[in-house]
Amino acid sequence: MNKLLIKNIEIINPDRTFKADVLFDGDKIVQISENGIQSEANVYDGTGKYLIPAGIDPHVHLALPTPAGPSCDDFEMGSKAAIAGGTGALIDFVTPKRGQSLIEATKARLKETEASSIPIKLHVGITWWDDSLDAEIQTLIKDFGIKTFKVYMAYLDVIGLEVPQMHKAMESIAKHGGIMALHAELGIEILKLQYDFIQDGKTIAFYHQWSRPPYVEFEAVEKALLMVEFTKCPIYFVHLSTAESVQMIREAKAKGLPVYAETCPHYLLLDDEKYIGPFREVAPYIMSPPLRPKKNQDALWAGLKDGTIDTISTDHCPFTLQQKSAGINDFTKIPNGVGGIYHRMGLIYTYGVLENRISLNEWIKLSSSNAAEIFDFENYGKIEEGKDEPVFIWDPEPEEVIGDSHPFSNADTNVYKDLKIKGKAIKISEL
Ligand code: URP
Ligand code: ZN
DSSP, X not given: OOEEEEEEEXXXXXXXEEEEEEEEETTEEEEXXXXXXXXXXXXXXXXXXEEEEOEEEOOBOTTOOOTTOSOSOOHHHHHHHHHHHTEEEEEEEXXXXXXXXXXXXXXXXXXXXXXXXXXXXXXXXXXXXOTTHHHXXXXXXXXXXXXXXXXXXXXXXXXOOOHHHHHHHHHHHHHHTOEEXXXXXXXXXXXXXXXXXXXXXXXXXXXXXGGSOHHHHHHHHHHHHHHHHHHOOOEEEOSOOOHHHHXXXXXXXXXXXXXXXXXXXXXXXXXXXXXXXXHHHHGGGOOSSOOOOTHHHHHHHXXXXXXXXXXXXXOBOOOOHHHHGGGTTOGGGSOOOBOOGGGHHHHHIIIIITTTSSOHHHHHIIIIIHHHHHTTOTTOSSOOXXXXXXXXXXXXXXXXXXXSSOTTSSOSOOTTTTOEEEEEEEEGGGO
């Protein structure tokens, strides 16, 4: 194994920043010393750079099947984007067909993940309910190491659960020691608003946001929090986008309820003005929940700063413009989702740390350590001696302006285009 000595690098852990020399034997960190290390190993001068635990992106959809075809990045591509951007693990989803065994669907999805070059965990979707699923949930937790079960309150016509079924799922997950990952949007309300808009001839992409206004999210959060009180089932709220949701989660955490929350770079950095324009310019921004008025961004950053929001995922689910065109005459048919795996660490660093919204340590908590803890990634999230842990060097100097498409992606549009990113991940194996 090759030994490597990194000298004088700033180590960024969730709880502490310190300058040290770090000796690697292959991937293993054999020694960390603040007083200097002497070794015959190859030496890399880390002055001015950071050593960071690899990021964990806890919410991505690679090759997600949809009526417009699968989301356009598969596990091979998504994992390449992750490594290039400083991320060392991803959590994707199993989306069983209604009536299909959760275990069978999980086995099939696990096969697909073999194309990834980094560890992948899976949230298992509960897209239907009968009481036989209770035993499947138990088996998935005990024998497959699954911790999270995804429920969609939205998409009621295809994969969503009605409240009574969701309640049953929560009881089962709580009983077996799992966590529910929840897409909180009121499904019935969305179907009604979509129907009304289409009936009125309001079919263009602009109306997507109005078919899922802010209350559709925060009233779903409110309802789910009440169910947490009754069932004691821990919930991980995915992709929160509104100020009201953040405040509800803050109050729930203060009451001691077992809740976690996630947001995404697109809700922190982009707003609903993106929905004004011709189809080819608006369609790339169609995701659910939709982009919100700018005033929500400060509340989301405040939630990240005070620990109300635990993680920042990308919800990476890109489609080509050709795929998005399935909804050119009916916004409800535009496949939902945007890309972002490659940019995530850089966006949070540039617009979080460098804009003084969060500290370097909070950057690591929000992009890696909190997810490591919630989702049981051993060996991730904190740089320590003796660990065989994926880490990256972060060079804070390089600057790039994001272009029209994504590096390491088949997507031909990029919702972050024209944003400047400062900093770049360097793989230890490249030194
Ligand atoms: O728009 C999104 N978020 N697409 C991916 C599926 C989901 O709802 O998370
Ligand atoms: Zn998602």
